[in-house]
Amino acid sequence: xxxxxxxxxxxxxxxxxxxxxxxxxxxxxxxxxxxxxxxxxxxxxxxxxxxxxxxxxxxxxxxxxxxxxxxxxxxxxxxxxxxxxxxxxxxxxxxxxxxxxxxxxxxxxxxxxxxxxxxxxxxxxxxxxxxxxxxxxxxxxxxxxxxxxxxxxxxxxxxxxxxxxxxxxxxxxxxxxxxxxxxxxxxxxxxxxxxxxxxxxxxxxxxxxxxxxxxxxxxxxxxxxxxxxxxxxxxxxxxxxxxxxxxxxxxxxxxxxxxxxxxxxxxxxxxxxxxxxxxxxxxxxxxxxxxxxxxxxxxxx
Amino acid sequence: xxxxxxxxxxxxxxxxxxxxxxxxxxxxxxxxxxxxxxxxxxxxxxxxxxxxxxxxxxxxxxxxxxxxxxxxxxxxxxxxxxxxxxxxxxxxxxxxxxxxxxxxxxxxxxxxxxxxxxxxxxxxxxxxxxxxxxxxxxxxxxxxxxxxxxxxxxxxxxxxxxxxxxxxxxxxxxxxxxxxxxxxxxxxxxxxxxxxxxxxxxxxxxxxxxxxxxxxxxxxxxxxxxxxxxxxxxxxxxxxxxxxxxxxxxxxxxxxxxxxxxxxxxxxxxxxxxxxxxxxxxxxxxxxxxxxxxxxxxxxxxxxxxxxxxxxxxxxxxxxxxxxxxxxxxxxxxxxxxxxxxxxxxxxxxxxxxxxxxxxxxxxxxxxxxxxxxxxxxxxxxxxxxxxxxxxxxxxxxxxxxxxxxxxxxxxxxxxxxxxxxxxxxxxxxxxxxxxxxxxxxxxxxxxxxxxxxxxxxxxxxxxxxxxxxxxxxxxxxxxxxxxxxxxxxxxxxxxxxxxxxxxxxxxxxxxxxxxxxxxxxxxxxxxxxxxxxxxxxxxxxxxxxxxxxxxxxxxxxxxxxxxxxxxxxxxxxxxxxxxxxxxxxxxxxxxxxxxxxxxxxxxxxxxxxxxxxxxxxxxxx
Numbered sequence: 001x002x003x004x005x006x007x008x009x010x011x012x013x014x015x016x017x018x019x020x021x022x023x024x025x026x027x028x029x030x031x032x033x034x035x036x037x038x039x040x041x042x043x044x045x046x047x048x049x050x051x052x053x054x055x056x057x058x059x060x061x062x063x064x065x066x067x068x069x070x071x072x073x074x075x076x077x078x079x080x081x082x083x084x085x086x087x088x089x090x091x092x093x094x095x096x097x098x099x100x101x102x103x104x105x106x107x108x109x110x111x112x113x114x115x116x117x118x119x120x121x122x123x124x125x126x127x128x129x130x131x132x133x134x135x136x137x138x139x140x141x142x143x144x145x146x147x148x149x150x151x152x153x154x155x156x157x158x159x160x161x162x163x164x165x166x167x168x169x170x171x172x173x174x175x176x177x178x179x180x181x182x183x184x185x186x187x188x189x190x191x192x193x194x195x196x197x198x199x200x201x202x203x204x205x206x207x208x209x210x211x212x213x214x215x216x217x218x219x220x221x222x223x224x225x226x227x228x229x230x231x232x233x234x235x236x237x238x239x240x241x242x243x244x245x246x247x248x249x250x251x252x253x254x255x256x257x258x259x260x261x262x263x264x265x266x267x268x269x270x271x272x273x274x275x276x277x278x279x280x281x282x283x284x285x286x287x288x289x290x291x292x293x294x295x296x297x298x299x300x301x
Numbered sequence: 302x303x304x305x306x307x308x309x310x311x312x313x314x315x316x317x318x319x320x321x322x323x324x325x326x327x328x329x330x331x332x333x334x335x336x337x338x339x340x341x342x343x344x345x346x347x348x349x350x351x352x353x354x355x356x357x358x359x360x361x362x363x364x365x366x367x368x369x370x371x372x373x374x375x376x377x378x379x380x381x382x383x384x385x386x387x388x389x390x391x392x393x394x395x396x397x398x399x400x401x402x403x404x405x406x407x408x409x410x411x412x413x414x415x416x417x418x419x420x421x422x423x424x425x426x427x428x429x430x431x432x433x434x435x436x437x438x439x440x441x442x443x444x445x446x447x448x449x450x451x452x453x454x455x456x457x458x459x460x461x462x463x464x465x466x467x468x469x470x471x472x473x474x475x476x477x478x479x480x481x482x483x484x485x486x487x488x489x490x491x492x493x494x495x496x497x498x499x500x501x502x503x504x505x506x507x508x509x510x511x512x513x514x515x516x517x518x519x520x521x522x523x524x525x526x527x528x529x530x531x532x533x534x535x536x537x538x539x540x541x542x543x544x545x546x547x548x549x550x551x552x553x554x555x556x557x558x559x560x561x562x563x564x565x566x567x568x569x570x571x572x573x574x575x576x577x578x579x580x581x582x583x584x585x586x587x588x589x590x591x592x593x594x595x596x597x598x599x600x601x602x603x604x605x606x607x608x609x610x611x612x613x614x615x616x617x618x619x620x621x622x623x624x625x626x627x628x629x630x631x632x633x634x635x636x637x638x639x640x641x642x643x644x645x646x647x648x649x650x651x652x653x654x655x656x657x658x659x660x661x662x663x664x665x666x667x668x669x670x671x672x673x674x675x676x677x678x679x680x681x682x683x684x685x686x687x688x689x690x691x692x693x694x695x696x697x698x699x700x701x702x703x704x705x706x707x708x709x710x711x712x713x714x715x716x717x718x719x720x721x722x723x724x725x726x727x728x729x730x731x732x733x734x735x736x737x738x739x740x741x742x743x744x745x746x747x748x749x750x751x752x753x754x755x756x757x758x759x760x761x762x763x764x765x766x767x768x769x770x771x772x773x774x775x776x777x778x779x780x781x782x783x784x785x786x787x788x789x790x791x792x793x794x795x796x797x798x799x800x801x802x803x804x805x806x807x808x809x810x811x812x813x814x815x816x817x818x819x820x821x822x823x824x825x826x827x828x829x830x831x832x833x834x835x836x837x838x839x840x841x842x843x844x845x846x847x848x849x850x851x852x853x854x855x856x857x858x859x860x861x862x863x864x865x866x867x868x869x870x871x872x873x874x875x876x877x878x879x880x881x882x883x884x885x886x887x888x889x890x891x892x893x894x895x896x897x898x899x900x901x902x903x904x905x906x907x908x909x910x911x912x913x914x915x916x917x918x919x920x921x922x923x
Binding site for chain 2: 010014053054056059060061062063065067070071072073075076077078083092095096097098099100106107110117118119120121123125126128129130133135136144147148151154155156157160213214217218221222274275276279294
């Protein structure tokens with residue numbers, strides 16, 4: 001691979017992620033509208049929202065860590081997206097692996113936590129305390145899923161994982177070869193997105209007790225952009241691990257949308273768990289299913 | 302005279318000069334210079350050995366036909382390097398303004414120098430007797446360092462002493478058992494005799510060694526002494542102890558157990574009665590539990606120093622976990638973690654000391670918002686916690702990655718999960734640390750605080766820079782690790798500047814760091830250049846549900862930071878181990894009182910008479 005292509009990928013990959021992310025946000029809102037029998041927002045509504053937030057007159061900062069945090073949380077997701085191979089673009093995917101990606105995905109969370117801490121609002125800190133608790137809750141089953149998948153494929157290299165799954169079509173997909181891990185993975189990915197019933201820390205209905213309490217204007221806008229990246233990253237990661245990636249964008253994108261669609265459909269019919277209930281639930285069901293899946297994988301090794 | 306002799310001489314004269322002139326105002330800077338010279342000497346030794354070859358010391362003597370001799374191989378050199386750099390930077394920290402405020406700086410200088418000397422002796426021991434001498438010296442030197450402050454510190458040091466004594470007794474028993482069997486104190490003789498040793502004896506010796514050295518490492522279930530003992534030590538000394546002292550146990554374990562016995566033997570060494578558990582699994586799970594349990598104890602602490610020392614214990618478990626996997630990658634990961642951990646843990650402890658120096662407390666419930674007053678200390682603490690948590694791009698991630706990867710390659714997914722649980726707990730805990738000290742609202746009492754002086758900031762910054770550079774370019778550190786790994790007799794892990802290329806998934810930290818900063822750069826462009834201009838407000842200009850905030854309103858969230866989590870796992874923190882330990886301590890205290898009473902001078906003549914009578918009786922009977 002020559003330098004020109006590499007540079008092109010470095011620019012294109014975050015851009016694609018952003019555009020697909022916008023579409024995913026739009027889909028999320030449309031689905032919710034359909035369930036609630038509303039018309040839903042117009043096609044460009046996510047873009048309007050970002051422009052509106054960035055163009056607001058009042059942009060309140062609480063200090064430099066507040067600003068740096070915004071860059072950290074975008075940076076963490078952008079880096080993850082560049083290391084995630086997508087059809088036609090896996091230039092640097094060989095330089096890092098699944099384990100790196102797992103910990104790289106915690107950087108945005110830490111960035112968010114740092115920024116909210118600097119805003120000096122206890123309501124924000126309470127939100128972060130809940131967010132980190134739920135991170136501990138969903139990452140334990142997630143680690144089991146990742147470990148099981150890595151043992152199954154015999155590698156943590158993402159391009160190799162995709163290659164293995166594409167050898168025999170549907171038969172070699174992670175979904176068919178290790179259904180239990182795929183199921184547990186879907187549950188944890190859902191919690192990772194922070195949607196109902198695991199949205200206690202965002203708590204959009206009562207903004208006073210969430211991390212967003214002091215986020216105004218473009219800070220909120222940046223969080224919006226982050227949400228686009230987050231939906232895309234989680235969808236692509238799941239597709240890579242269990243749905244065989246994609247040979248081209250036409251087969252790849254529908255899978256990503258399908259993964260996110262499952263999550264957003266479930267979301268809309270649930271209420272909200274309290275922190276300890278969410279932790280209990282995540283440490284009970286996904287962990288049990290993932291452990292069973294891991295045992296199956298280990299017995300086949 | 303060999304280079305190692307020069308190093309010993311330098312180290313010993315540092316002790317003596319500090320003992321004589323340690324009260325002089327420039328004594329601190331002298332100590333820094335002395336450690337720098339020792340470092341240069343140590344680097345000169347680097348040229349002297351390769352692989353299993355060691356640089357001998359010409360100093361040796363015989364006791365009752367047993368030779369005691371010293372020499373440094375790659376493994377000892379690796380630990381010595383960390384020791385001396387840690388001593389140099391922590392001394393630099395205390396040489397300036399911080400040291401002038403200390404009442405007993407003289408003693409602190411001497412204690413540090415004695416510690417370094419004792420560790421160098423231990424790290425160069427070549428037989429069981431010199432190992433025992435070095436071991437005892439290190440224990441007493443650490444006691445000297447801990448006990449300085451008196452009060453709570455002395456209590457903690459006494460507790461440490463009890464543990465250290467127990468460890469020494471176990472070590473002595475093991476050495477005697479070996480001598481009875483093979484009639485020699487030489488390592489080589491022990492290694493040669495190993496294949497023919499019966500399993501029962503090998504189990505006994507191994508358990509005694511693991512017990513003796515595990516106490517120093519605070520391996521479960523001997524983990525109770527370390528946190529209080531280390532955190533009560535005065536600032537710079539505590540940073541030094543935390544960075545390296547407990548690793549001496551790991552060194553000794555490697556040299557007497559892991560190197561000669563080898564993983565293959567441990568794998569087939571089935572446990573008596575429980576044949577399905579082999580010695581390696583036992584060690585691995587002990588290490589994994591040591592990585593998890595202290596981490597979650599750290600999560601509950603409200604004192605920054607205690608929080609950090611509990612994490613130190615947990616990270617020790619991580620190192621042993623890597624080493625016990627026994628593959629080249631696991632060994633490299635474990636050794637690399639020792640080096641990486643020393644860099645950021647020393648920085649973290651110095652940063653907390655700087656906070657104590659300015660704000661007067663390390664109580665996490667009484668601080669907050671210091672980021673605006675102590676920005677440099679904040680940056681050090683931030684980089685340090687990213688390292689401790691093991692997230693990219695700091696060096697802590699690289700060594701942990703190697704450990705995860707080796708567990709994965711060895712088909713041990715449950716241990717990988719255990720290691721990750723420890724990492725996740727660490728993230729929660731270190732966020733609490735930085736949030737409660739530096740984020741949130743600044744207290745009115747701290748409005749006038751100043752940044753720590755340059756003499757304190759500079760060593761901390763150097764330490765985190767080491768942590769960052771060896772994170773982005775782990776090849777640098779892995780080259781040093783090679784020396785230790787070769788001395789242990791394991792294959793080397795092939796590496797390049799950015800990390801390793803491995804068939805089942807590679808890591809190139811140059812790319813990871815580069816891409817991460819590229820992403821942050823894009824984030825900066827989006828955030829800074831788009832949208833309207835931001836303006837900074839006062840911390841009281843905050844949403845408070847309709848109230849007006851002022852200095853009178855306590856508006857900080859720090860106590861019991863994770864209530865949701867604690868409602869679930871809070872009940873799991875059993876006190877059983879603590880109760881057993883308390884019983885043992887009472888017993889030891891009782892014994893010591895009994896002995897104290899019976900040794901009183903008034904009884905001396907009585908003892909003499911009694912001894913005389915017994916002797917006479919024996920003679921008459923004989």
